[in-house]
Amino acid sequence: MTDLTRLTAGELAAKIHGREITSVEATQAHLGRIAEVDGDVNAFLHVDTEGALAAARKVDADLAEGREPASPIAGVPLALKDVLATKGVPTTCGSKTLENWIPPYDATVTRKLREAGVVILGKTNMDEFAMGSSTENSAFGPTRNPWDRDRIPGGSGGGSSASLAAFEAPLAIGTDTGGSIRQPASVTGTVGVKPTYGGVSRYGLVAFSSSLDQAGPCGRTVLDAALLHEVIAGHDPMDSTSIDAPVPPVLLAAQAGYRADLKGLKVGVVTEFTGEGYQPGVQRSFEAAVAQLKDLGAEVVEVSCPSFTYALSAYYLIAPSECSSNLARFDAMRYGLRVSDDGSHSAEEVMSLTREAGFGAEVKRRVMLGTYALSSGYYDAYYGSAQKVRTLITRDFTAAFEQVDVLVSPTTPTTAFKIGERADDPLAMYLADLCTIPSNLAGNAAMSVPSGLSDEDGLPVGLQIMAPALADDRLYRVGAAYEVARGPLLDRIPDLKGVSA
């Protein structure tokens, strides 16, 4: 019998909708796989066995009664990043602060998934409040990279990407503030898309940095990501920053990409994202990918985006500033952790002691950075200047997209590093997002698609494709065409079977 966990979401959906298998069977196969390997991988913080099976039974019952599937991926299991609110199901954001919080409401993404008949298996591990590039900042232990369990799976959405690479789920949702979808996708050999800012509702996405956060689809193939993208995207009146425009035709674009070459497409290689700090194997993989795009008929030119050099610095002022305000609500008054409420402390002291006890070091570091950057007398020098850099980066993108249809770069400068390797060096950790951050600052769409394995360490490398805002479909056309040309990758992943559950 076919191992259902090895199928893509598209293949599973076809079998479920064709009544060849049931959604319950597909769900049980993945729950079984989670039980088998997740003790080692630690991709999930919470597995909602009952909720998943109930959702699967509903899909099966609907199909049995002859109803049309609620969506092209109805009945397909999915792993949801633990930063999206799920009614009745714990939502911790990887933080002790929210260890016991059960939201009374669904995020819009969660609601759309449920309405589409997608089976939510559980909630995935992440760096606390999405702050990090390795998932080591989770209060509940790091997630391990299925390619090498001594290495990080990227972050903050390491749990979501690792669950795909470990065949625990065919689909996952991530969120991307500075690269938290794309960098984990890159180091786990999976696909991750950061849609145009405002393309997917942020309602119910626990905010890290409101002007940068964006939820998006993760899958093992570009087509799967497109199927999921169409389910979660679209205007939401509950999110004022949501774009009131039709969802770009990403599925059509992916399908077209699989069938056709890239003749007529103009690709720009960002000249700033190369050189010192880039692992040679990553560089070679990227060059091979660019050569493949040329073979597919694309015209490749070099494009300079000089302001991108300042993106990381601007990001580490804007994101912490917003986070210092967004995370102020975790004060023990209404929900979440409360410590020292023993009658001898004032409300202010309980607030302070709870925040001391509930937040990890990286969260505290960023809250302090942001508090400082917004302080009177420093605002113009820090937050104000960073916003100006942001404008310059947007201009660089605008100028670049006047010349080319998409931009490309490595997704992240290195392959997966060892757990603990950069834990004590925040600046080294921050460099992992060097290439992904500009698209968050400008709000345009970007994807990471695997470009093979680095020849020096045998670990996955990601190709980043960037498209203008609201042109998400271009990512899928290029990504799909490239994926076919590159050939299969995940069949080379080491077998996790037999690891301690």
Add this chain to the structure above:
Amino acid sequence: MTTVADLMDYAEVLERFDPVLGLEVHVELSTNTKMFCGCANLFGGEPNTHVCPTCLGLPGSLPVVNGKAVESAIRIGLALNCEIAEWCRFARKNYFYPDMPKNFQTSQYDEPIAFDGYLDVVLDDGEVVRVDIERAHMEEDTGKSLHVGGATGRIHGAEHSLLDYNRAGVPLIEIVTKPVVGMGERAPEVARAYVAALRDLLRAMDVSDVRMDQGSLRCDANVSLMPKGASEFGTRTETKNVNSLRSVERAVRYEMSRQAALLTAGGTVKQETRHFQEADGSTAAGRTKETAEDYRYFPEPDLVPIAPTREWVEQLRATLPELPWERRKRIQQEWNLTDEELRDLVNTGAADLVAATVDAGAEPGEARSWWVQYLTQQANTREVELSDLPITPAQVARVIELVKSGELTNKLAREVVQGVLAGEGEPDEVVEKRGLKVVSDDSALITAVDEALAAQPDIADKIRGGKVQAAGAIVGAVMKATKGAADAKRVRELILERVGA
């Protein structure tokens, strides 16, 4: 510690100092829903019943601007002769307090929706003072804390605190004056008159309940002194908890005397928040903060900018009602009032009420008499402002109509008004419930007349003898017997009929 002994005689204050005022008025808008969510905007209610993820600041929730509140803000700006911003944003004001769910208040900072206006204020003697308006901006209200235990009802010294978030997120407009200078001894009166004029204006516009006693209109009074002839402002204090018009005047006067005593004795005024004490008319220092509050304002990233089109602004300008002072000018002409008569009407707060009663169909003379005499007495007895009596101009007009049609006598009408004031419902309901209809059934009246005539045969003889004016005594007796429920005119007719005069 300030005591009464530390106050300077008011005349002496004015010899030595010039007062400078700054008034900040917070107005709760009477929109159906809150500023950023769909919760009902109602005063009171069981604690924590008008709440949702957004106004509780739950993780992941997002604000959406209430369009009606923006409309009210623009209308208020226009009525205050302000410029309306072509583009403005919300900003976050960051500080920790348990009754503020997000630990930041969504407000406006350097980009208010309305700015640079004025309000012409008429003082008791008819002098008009122009108070310049710095700005009017939109923000959200906080929840309410109830501090249990401790002597002061404040957080300091309390045993525990209860939090009610029903008010959290209620739309507020904050209206800030420019410094009001050169008022001399009239400064306290100007402060009161300004707040009164603002209240009348907002009431006429139907944008707020403007109930100072319920907190839907709150005034913070900033007061400083500068030595006669100086041009630099002194250090100011901000007095809060000023819950009535009278308190505004008292608070300003008290602060002037307190600061003058302090300065003359060689001391300095501390920039601080003070609380008005209703009982003795003094102000007391709030808890002193060691460091100045830094609110770390920055533009609210969860909301998009507001850019009211000029067409919309002009449409809203056209919806402004007749402003209170314009209406006063009109009624003075229409009712032939002397300046003095009009001022009396205005000073008792009756002018607008009388006008509204006339608008509801009553004769001006009747309307005036009810409000200036009987209802003013009632307000004095209850120690409330005339406009805060729980009776509407429409209800008064109905009572007047009932008298005019003969269904009520003046005495019965006063009882009906008592019923309305006691919350027994509309005038017609009170008439019904209390059985106050005029007795017009002649047979019952004839019995009463005959009994009265029989009891005073000498008077009956006098009437018979042509002394018709003697009938008054019999009318009185009949009215007494029927407890006033008879039409005196009809009683007189019946008496003459029965004696055969």
